[in-house]
Amino acid sequence: MKIIAFVLSLSLAAHVVAASPEIAATAVNALGLDLHRQMPKAGNVCLSPYSIQSALGMTYLGASGATQEEMARVLHFPKDKEALGESFAALNEALEEARENSAKEVEQMKKFGGSGEALKLHVANRLFGQQGYEFRETFLSSVKSHFGAPMEFMNFLKDHAGATREINGWVEKQTQKRIRDLIPENGLSKETRLVLVNALYFKAAWADDFNxxxxxxxxxxxxxxxxxxxxxxxxxxxxxxxxxxxxxxxxxxxxxxxxxxxxxxxxxxxxxxxxxxxxxxxxxxxxxxxxxxxxxxxxxxKFKITPPTVPLGEVLQKMGMTTAFDKPQGSADFDAMAPKKPDDYLAISEVFHKTFIELNEKGTEAAAATVVVMTDAGAAxxxxxxxxxxxxxxxxxxxxxxxxxxxxxxxxxxxxx
Structure with missing residues (x-):
């Protein structure tokens, strides 16, 4: 059984667009609330709706037919993939502008003897693909265009354990060591064909500190x-x-x-x-x-939340996203990602999510990452x-x-x- 894992990272793509972030923002908040309601009622909870939707949004660009319609309904996405991609790119652009504005403000304050810490909003996106595997160029170009994800080829066939360590290490570095071991043990195998990484690091000082x-x-x-x-x-x-x-x-x-x-x-x-x-x-x-x-x-x-990795696959299926997980068998359709064949087609097997957040008198530090693992189901x-x-x-x-x-x-x- 071939396995394709997506470890999706929040990407502030360097992509200038005229589209509005409204479509993406609405979908982010709507799914965030839906998922939050499915979490255990006891204890603390922290999710990154933006990271989750970025991960699933990239996956959605590879969906077709009934699977695309189902994902659109559950994830609050439009049927128009291009509109969704452009809206995410617009939202990413707005977040990048926020980071730049904060840096400029701090520099201006320093000119007048002030001090402060600029917003740190570090985001990264990367695809790790099996050498020689057949991915559709239209899917790869769309993900790169809208989510800023370049492709790096690896050989999961010979060393999937080493690939796991390398990808987890990359995520750890992007999140300032706040997200570790994102891909769980046995999350990848020699059948892995694609890993798409999404990692987000956020650190911001209050505009006015608490005393x-x-x-x-x-x-x-x-x-x-x-x-x-x-x-x-x-x-x-x-x-x-x-x-x-x-x-x-x-x-x-x-x-x-x-x-x-x-x-x-x-x-x-x-x-x-x-x-x-x-x-x-x-x-x-x-x-x-x-x-x-x-x-x-x-x-x-003050508070600090460091939850373990949360599996979201069962929750998403409960919400109605079943064919994407190939239930019933043969129903998954990601033909826009890679050609669907009778005995060789892709389906999601699990979605993993992990976060960190700490809030104190100076400000807030937070990080998140999301993994979508896909298998060859036929394989004033x-x-x-x-x-x-x-x-x-x-x-x-x-x-x-x-x-x-x-x-x-x-x-x-x-x-x-």
Whole structure:
């Protein structure tokens, strides 16, 4: 059985386009919320909707027929692959501009004696393909054009274990050692034919730091319990985008450069995070990004989430993406990726995802990577009274691109400790 693995990396492709990032941003947030609802209700959760959708978006460019229609429905993609690719390229372009703007702002501050740390948004994309395997040139050129993924040929037949180490090492390097062992043991074999790598590293300082001296132990309702535990909690008072929604309050904390921000969503009820997860929509996430500013006194726990690799294949099938996994047998159609033959065609066997995030007084550091493994199945400030918001109960969070509303990361904190 031949195996084709895609280890997909978030790519800020150097691709100038006139398209809008709206299609990609909407799909990113919609699938992110869908997947988040499928995660365990206990414990902390962190996903990178953008990394996942970038990985599946590249895979989608190789889908055909009923498989393409099914993926479009589940992943919230348009049927027009070119439109999707151009929209992702536009969103990537916007993120690259955010990184450049942050660097320019820091340089300008230094001219006047100031200091600061520019946004680090390192993204990389690469395909690792088996020498001599028959891939369609149209697929390879489309992935390279829209997602910036060059091809590097390898020989999985002779040394798949060495290839695994090399690719995992590459991902580790791209993510500043935050994502290790992305491809699990036995994830590749001598039958592997293609590995497409997606890795994202994010580190940003707050536009206005939290005062370390103001951080103090404060009560937190761990897992929504009535009793509380003392956790290190940061505090600040400033003008923030603020939304008083149905059953929740949300604020955004801008990072240096103001093109990206941290979105905090706190339910009104101590144990209300589950109900909030059920009703949250992409439109709500966008509304949070565009909310008016208010003066807010915020109390936010520090936290660090380092979840293990999460397999998403079963979840995606449960959501209705079955033929892509060749269920029923013979139904997978990735003919646009490589010719489909009666006894030799491609299907997804598993999707792996891994993230990291840490938030403190200085800012946020986060990283993510996604792997899609495929097999040959036949083979302005108001003057109102300040609002006080205490994140003293399980809450939701996102790292969000302000203009498009796209969430690079999305998660839940049940226990900051």
């Amino acid at each position: 370390v001296q103001a951080t103090a132990p404060k009560p937190f309702h761990v897992n929504g319990a009535k009793t509380t535990a003392e956790v290190p909690t940061m505090s600040k008072q400033e003008h923030m985008r603020y939304l008083n929604g149905s059953g929740f309050q949300a604020v955004t904390l801008p990072y240096a450069g103001n093109d990206l921000h941290f979105l905090l969503i706190v339910p009104d009820d101590i144990n209300g995070v589950s109900n909030l997860e059920k009703k949250l929509t992409p439109e709500t996430l966008l509304a949070c990004a565009k909310a008016d500013t208010r003066e807010v006194i915020l109390h936010l726990p 400030a108001p003057t109102q009274k300040p609002i006080e918001l205490k994140a003293d109960r399980p809450f939701l969070f996102a790292i969000q691109h302000v203009e498009s509303g796209a969430c690079l990361f999305f998660g839940r904190v049940n226990d900051p400790m």
